[in-house]
Amino acid sequence: MVFFFKYIQLLRYAVVTGANKGIGLETVRQLAASGVTVLLTARNEKRGTDAVASLHGLGLSNVLFHQLDVQDPQSIQALADFIRTRFGKLDILVNNAGASGVIVDEDGLRALNIDPATWLSGKATNMVQDVMKTTYDSAIGCLSTNYYGVKNVTKALLPLLQCSTSGGRIVNVSSLRAELWRIPNEQIRSELGNLETLTEEKIDGFVEKFLHDLKNNELEVSGWSKMLPAYSVSKAMLNAYTRVLAKKYPEMCINCVHPGYVDTDINWHTGIMTVEEGAQGSVMLALLPQGGPSGCYFDRTQVGEF
Ligand SMILES: NC(=O)c1ccc[n+]([C@@H]2O[C@H](COP(=O)([O-])OP(=O)(O)OC[C@H]3O[C@@H](n4cnc5c(N)ncnc54)[C@H](OP(=O)(O)O)[C@@H]3O)[C@@H](O)[C@H]2O)c1
Structure with a gap:
């Protein structure tokens, strides 16, 4: 009996979002x-159950499969309830679901044949302006998935991650598009880079400012x-949120990662790496030993500069 309870305690449970295909499926x-x-x-239930099969x-x-639309609060709550009832804890959360935020003329x-x-x-920035359009709606969809979606899923699952006996792990799948040097505005760059003064409210304020400027x-x-x-904004804000969260929960390992330039649907298969390579960073961070790095940005498996 004692052995059985020890075994149950040793079992580790993970959630991966947006895992019916691409890097998420390979991470699972x-x-x-x-x-x-x-x-x-x-x-999508069918796409998810096919992936599990x-x-x-x-x-x-x-x-196992569970439905989760990261934009839908009821769906998030249903997932949290399921984990609480079935496992009583969560050890690993990989926030992988992502949207590109553009409407693309794929042909x-x-x-353009960009290398x-x-x-x-x-x-390639100027080259793609005619074939990639950002509308207000596409931007809202992107930010609701890549930034607010991650925040809402994380908030709902944090109490379960705090029940993990090994200290929870959160992996936020980001992008090199989020690296601060790519943001031309110096003030935004410096405020996002200053962890002393960074808060969640401040980050939300940048998102609102971006949407105002887009409109x-x-x-x-x-x-x-x-x-x-x-x-780019959704992932830069995700990186900033990762740092704020890591500071607030020092007992956990909370990091963000650029998976590499991977051949998947999100980049219209312009990427050059395999999903096996693309999942390596997420998996390494999900399995970090206790006392491992937290509040860091990784370029695949190596620590990088925000
Ligand atoms: N591929 C790269 O080169 C690259 C580079 C940098 C970062 N990333 C990041 O890597 C992550 C995985 O992307 P990927 O390359 O594997 O692309 P992908 O194959 O297009 O996968 C994206 C996944 O996100 C899901 N998703 C989108 N909106 C969702 C929502 N509201 N709720 C739940 N799931 C949702 C998609 O589901 P559906 O099938 O239902 O649409 C799909 O499963 C993303 O965060 C992306 O930004 C990728």
């Missing part, structure tokens, strides 16, 4: 292969990034 596979019981979540087909019976984008180096350096066609004059503007 790698975590499950390392012995973690993983809740694969997806907003594909992993069961590989012999990974320790993967036009392909015709990966040009993409990553930021030199008034003032993004460039206000010094926001021209490349994937809503996506």
Whole structure:
């Protein structure tokens, strides 16, 4: 009996959001292969259960499905209730779900034939302006997923992560588009980079300011990034939120990670790395030993500069 309770305590439980495909699905596979019981979540039930079936087909019976739309408060609450009732705790949360925030003319984008180096350096910015459009609605969808979605899921699951006997792990999947040097406005850069004065309210204020500037066609004059503007802002704010959260919960390991430039739907398959490579950073951070780094930004598996 004692052995049984010790065994139950040793079991680790993880949630991965947006895990029906891409880096999220591969993150679930790698975590499950390392012995973690993983809740694969997806907003669409059919896509999610198909993904779980594909992993069961590989012999990974320790993967379960639960619906989760990170934009929907009721869906978030239902997930939290399920975990509380079924597991009584959570050890790992990987906030992976993401949206690009642009409407893309995919044929036009392909015709530009932009090479990966040009993409990553930021030199493609002017080239893509005609084929990638940011509308107010697409920006709202992006920020509601990549920033507010992460915050709401995290807030709902934090009490369960605090029940983890190994100290909870939170991995926020970010992007190199969030790196502060890419934001032209010096004041925004310096305020986001100053952890002493950074607060959640301040970060929310930047999001509101961005949306105001977008509505008034003032993004460039206000010094926001021209490349994937809503996506870049959502991930920069996500990085800032990660730091604030890590400071507030020092017993946990809370980090953000750029997965690499990976061949998935979100970048219209312009990426060059495999999902196996792309999931490595998230998995490493999800499995950090106690006392591991927290409040850091990783470029794949290496600590990087915010
Ligand atoms: N690929 C890269 O090169 C790259 C680079 C930097 C960062 N990232 C980040 O990596 C993460 C994973 O992206 P990926 O490359 O694997 O792209 P992906 O294959 O397009 O996967 C995105 C996932 O997010 C889900 N999602 C979107 N909105 C959601 C919502 N409201 N609720 C729940 N799930 C939602 C999608 O579900 P549906 O199938 O239902 O749409 C899908 O499962 C994202 O955060 C992305 O920003 C990727």
